[in-house]
Amino acid sequence: QKEVEQNSGPLSVPEGAIASLNCTYSDRGSQSFFWYRQYSGKSPELIMFIYSNGDKEDGRFTAQLNKASQYVSLLIRDSQPSDSATYLCAVKYGNQFYFGTGTSLTVIP
C-alpha cells in the first residue's frame, strides 16, 4: 500500500502570514506530485504540480519537492481568508494517483 501522509490540522494562520503545508510519501519510485484545494462541500481543484527536486512557484503558491527525504510541501504567501480550505497532497505511482487525507487550513482575518 502506497502511503501519503499529511498532518490533518487544523492549521490556523493570521491573514497575510505564510501557511506551510507538508506531505510525506512512502515510495521512492513516485513520479509526480500534486496539490489540490478542496472547499467544504466542493470537489478538489488542482493548485499545482511538481516533478523535479526544488521549488516551483505560481503566484502566491510555492511547491517544494525533496525526493531524497520523500517530502513535498506547499507554501502559501500572503494568506487570505479565501484560502481557508482543506489541502490535499497527491502522488503518482505507476498509473495510479494516491491522495493524503488532507490538511485543514483556516486563515484568520
Next chain:
Amino acid sequence: EAQVTQNPRYLITVTGKKLTVTCSQNMNHEYMSWYRQDPGLGLRQIYYSMNVEVTDKGDVPEGYKVSRKEKRNFPLILESPSPNQTSLYFCASSFSTGTGGDYGYTFGSGTRLTVV
C-alpha cells in the same frame, strides 16, 4: 467550458438495487478515474481507465464495475449496493499519465450516495 459532469449529485437507494453513476468529460482526456471520499480515509481510487476499452482496478474495487466504451464517458456501476458503499464519489479525468507527463486531475462535482 472544460468540465467533468457527474450525475446524479445526490442519490438515496436501497440495498441491492442496481445503480449507475454517469461521468462525462469534454476535454478529450485519455485518463479517467473514480474515487470515493470518506471521513478520515481521504480519496481512495476505485477504478481507472487509461483509454477506451482499457480499465484497471484501483485500491477499493470490490462491489463496483466500470466500462469505457467511449473516450468521454466512464460510468460507475454498483450492481448490488450495500450500506458500506455510502460515500461521496468523484469522477476525475486527466491527460495521459504516460511518459508525456502528468497534468493533474479535473474533478467532477461529486455524487453523494446513501444506501439504506
